[in-house]
Amino acid sequence: MQKVIMGNHALSWGALLSRAEVIAAYPITPQTEVVELLSNMCADGDLDAQFIKVESEHSAMAASMGASAAGARTFTATSAQGLALMHEVLHWATGARLPIVMGNINRAMAPPWTIWTEQTDSISERDTGWLQIYTSSIQEIMDSVIQAYKVAEQVYLPVMVVLDSFVLSHTNENCDIPDQSKVDAYLPKFENAYKLDVAKPAAYGGLTGPDWYYELRYKIQKDTERSLDLFEETGKEFGEMFGRPYGLVETYKLDDAEIVLVTSASIASTARPVIDQLREEGHKAGLVRIRVFRPFPSDLLRKLLQGRKKVLVIDRNISFGMSGAFYEETKAALYNEKSAPPMWGYIAGLGGRDVPVDVIKETFLETIKEDHPEGDIIWIGVKK
Template sequence: MSIKKVLTGNHAVSYGAMASRVQVISAYPITPQTQVVELLSELVADGKLDAIFVNVESEHSAMSACISASAAGARAFTATSAQGLALMHEMLHWAAGARLPIVLADINRAMAPPWTIWTDQNDSLSQRDTGWMQIYVESNQEAFDSIILAYKVAEQVFLPCMVVLDAFVLSHTSEPIEIHDQEKIDEYLPPYRPMVTIEPGKPIGYGALAAPDTYMEFRYKMQRAMENAVEIFEKEGKLFGDMFGHSYDLVEPYMMDDAEYVIITVGAVTSTARVAIQELRKKGEKAGLLKFRVLRPFPFEKLRELLSGRKKVAVIDRNISFGHHGIFYQEVKSALYPLSNRPPVFGYIAGLGGRDITVSDVVDIYEDMKKRETLEEIIWKGVKL
C-alpha cells in the first residue's frame, strides 16, 4: 500500500534510495546534501534498510567506494553537492567508463568562490561530459520517483545516472510525497543483475590498459548505450506512469499544443514558470512551457518535434559557460540547427547562486523575447549592474 509523507527534497531522495533497495551507500557531508545521507545512515543503523554504509573521508572516496562496490555486483548510491561533486570528477569518469549503474543525487549548489551554498547548475553541468546520465527534477515527488527510475534505466544501459535537484528550493522545502507500495516498486525495479562482476574465482582484469587499437571501441559503445537510453527512458517513464500514476519523459510540454512562444526551464523553476504561463494565457498569449528533464542522453527528436515551427523560444539558464552562453541554451540551439523551420532561440541567464527567479521574472523574459528583433549572444536577467 502506498503512503503519503510530508518530506523535504533531501528526505525524498533518501526514501527513494531506500525504496530502490540500495545495498552500498558511501557519502561525505556537504551542505545542502547532508540530510540525504543523515537519514540513510539512520535507516541503515536501525536495520530498516539492509545496506552497508561506508562513512568515508571525502567525496572522492565516496564515489570510489560506490564504483568498486558496484563492480562487485552491489547496487550503490551516493549524494553530494557542488565542491563535493567537483572533487568526485575524476571518479565520475571512472564510474561511466567502467559502465557501472551507480545513482548519485546532486543537490545543485553554486561553485565557490565566493563561498555560497545556494542553488545553480554549474556543479552538475560541469560533469556533463563524464558519461553520466542526468535527470533534473521539478518537485520532491519527482525526486523520489526519479531515483527509482534512474536505477531502472541505468541497470539496462550500464551507465551511471545523476538525479539533480535545486538546493533549498527543493532540498529543504517540504512537500507531500506519495511513497509507492514497496511490492510494486520491487516489481518495477528487480534486483540488480550485473553483466560482469569482480569476485573470487573469476580471474579477469577490469579496466586494464587499452592501447589505441582497442580504446576507441569502448567509447563508441558508451555512446551507443547513451543513444539507446533515450528509448529506455521513454519506455520506463511510461511504465512508471502505468504502475504509479505519474509518467515521466525526457522533455515535457506544458500548454504547448498551440503555443507560438515557448519558454524552456530546467529544475524547480519550472513550477514557477507554470504559473507565469497560466498568467500569460489568461492575457490571451499563446505561451507554452517546455520542461527539460533529461539532459543526457539528449532528447534530440522530441525536442525538435516540440519546437519545430514555433515563433520564438527562450531558454532560462541557471548556469553559465563562461565565454560562451548558458549551457541549456547552447544545447537547444545545437539540436535545432538541422531544422529548416527552426525558431530563433534566446538565452537568459538568471538565478545564479540561488537568486530568486519569480513569476514576474519569467513573464518579463517572455515579453522580452517576444519583442526582440535580433539575436543577442547572452541576456542577463536580474543582475545588478
C-alpha cells in the first residue's frame, strides 16, 4: 500500500507492522503523533497491543522493561528531555538484555526551551549500550523499526531508531507500507528464551560482585559487535524482500571521491545536490551517511575513508569541550591508519538552525581551501 505519511506516523506504522504487543509511552513534542496514532490503532483493534499510558518517560521505559522481561515485543518513543529522564533505565534495559525498540525524535536539550532538531539528546545516551540507527527518510524510519526488532531479538539488546524533529518527524512523504504477511515472514513472532517464567523461576539483575560483573559487560560488548554484522545481514535481507536494501552506512558518489563528507540524518539528504554541484565544478566530492552509529562501523569507515585526500564531518550535535560526536568517532576509527586523511569537524544546525545546500557547500569550500585542519571544531554560520 502506498500512503503519504509523516515521519512520526512511520514509527507508529513500524510498530504496528512489527506486531508490538506492549506500548508504554508519555507524550512530548515533537513525538506526540507517534503515540496518538498508536493509541488509535489499538483502540480500533488494528493493533492487538496493551497500551500503558504512563505518567513519565522514566516510567515509559520502566514499563517497557517489565513488558519485555515478560516476553512481549515492546515499543516506546520519546525525545530530548524525555530521553534524558530515561537515562538511568536505559542502562537498565541494556544490562537486563531486553530487546526493546524505541523511536527517539532528535530535539535540542533545554534550557533555553526549544523543540527543534539536534542530536545531542541521543548522542548523550551513546554509552548506555542502546544500539542506534539514524534515519534520513520517512520510509527508512518505518523500515528501520522492523529491522531493529530483528536485530534486537537476536542479540538481546535494545535499539533506538532516531529521526530529526520536524525535518523528518513532521514531514510527509510517500511511503510503501508492506503487506503484514510479508513483514510476518521477515520478522516472525518472538519467543524470549530468558523471559520471566513461572515454570523456570530465576532472579534477574541480582547483586553481582566483581567476580562476574566484568564478564557480563564483556558479553554485552561481544553481542554489540555481533549486531554490526546482523544490521548488515538484516538490511540486505530486507532489500531482498521489500526492494529497499539498507546498510551500516549509505554512500553517494564515493568511488572516485577525493573529498568525502561524513554526516548523518537529514543533512545527508541535503548534501546530495551539493555533491552534484561540486562535481560539476570539478571537485571529486562524495558522501558517507552513517546510519548505524551504535555499534560504530569503524572497520567499514576505515575501508571507505583511508587514502582519500580530505574528509569533512558535519555534526548536528556537540560534546562540549571536545567536538561533534560523528567527527570524534570517525577520527578515532582512523587514527591508527597510515593513510588516514586529514579530517575537518564542522558543527552546524544546532537547535534546529537550518542546514541548507549553501551551508553544506560552504563546509566543502572551506575544506578545499585549507591544507590541514586547524583545531577540532569549525562553527558554520555562528553569530559571534
